[in-house]
Amino acid sequence: MLNLSHHLHVDTRGKGLYEITAPISQWVNKQEVRSGLLTVFIQHTSASLTIQENADPDVVHDLNQFFNRLAPEDERLYRHTVEGPDDMPAHIRAALTLTQLSIPVVHGRMALGTWQGVYVFEHRSRAHRRSVVLHLIGES
Amino acid sequence: MLNLSHHLHVDTRGKGLYEITAPISQWVNKQEVRSGLLTVFIQHTSASLTIQENADPDVVHDLNQFFNRLAPEDERLYRHTVEGPDDMPAHIRAALTLTQLSIPVVHGRMALGTWQGVYVFEHRSRAHRRSVVLHLIGES
């Protein structure tokens, strides 16, 4: 049984979705695990993870806009305002999406559906370097 | 250590929740894993997973209605409209719920609470055949 982990750094440039399917696949493919479980974990509370359609870029645009409406940058709504108007909405957006995702590995590949891509969902306005931990357990 | 996977197909008939606890349990029970981790992964971005109360059917009805109000079928809100008025709301509903669920297996059974059921949450209006991957790692 193999049991491996890896750090991935993702540079973001403001609110929105950043696809990370390719670097994750590349790491998984190198590990020679034929069957197992891959876990993706983001070490932040103002950025998160999601799986979304990676065919039409309008999908990720609309998704980001939906969250802007749902958790608006309106300081009258929040007590936690010291880190800027986008910070508390960022925590809310993170709570509504995912901090962690696990994907079965079957026949040596992540068992993603045809249109599924893995994304870092950035919820802050400024650029950030985000830290993602990958963990893989399984057998060759 | 055992490391197994399985495909489940779930036929849906429009928006709403479809319980899949029984077929998952049946597969887990056949594997002779006494202790481990079961992962349920749905290979779609317009249907998702959730754990909800399986006692009163009004709960899943109200849950579906809540999401209809939260992400309405109003094309003025979205750019991505080419796949129909229910498609972008479906992606939003999927992002707000789960693509993957992991459940510990203890004493040979999924450690679900008394009222917990595992559901496929269909977000499209038409009937679909949905694909769910099960993965189980553990020992007998």
Place this chain on the structure above:
Amino acid sequence: MLNLSHHLHVDTRGKGLYEITAPISQWVNKQEVRSGLLTVFIQHTSASLTIQENADPDVVHDLNQFFNRLAPEDERLYRHTVEGPDDMPAHIRAALTLTQLSIPVVHGRMALGTWQGVYVFEHRSRAHRRSVVLHLIGES
């Protein structure tokens, strides 16, 4: 390969977030797993899990208030009202957050980010004893 599970009981006193990072860490640290995957699973549908910032208490206050606005206690909105005005909103809040969380264990510790804390998110008004299952798989 080690494969372990444990039950944690969490006493809540009404809606809000209750940090459980310390008891989880204590259990993980005792298991002598250097590298692996920890899973946290809550056995309820009216309480859930989330990872949030544990530095400023206003963050968890604002998060709870956001969910009060999003899923209000208004019986005209729901069919499922027999368990009280806070019950259906509780199921909705649980569906929007997490029933399960998996965190990689690296160098013998959970790979949480600097500000990340693990919380039980109570969605009912009265006090409850909540049941959380921990599962750890990995190697020493």
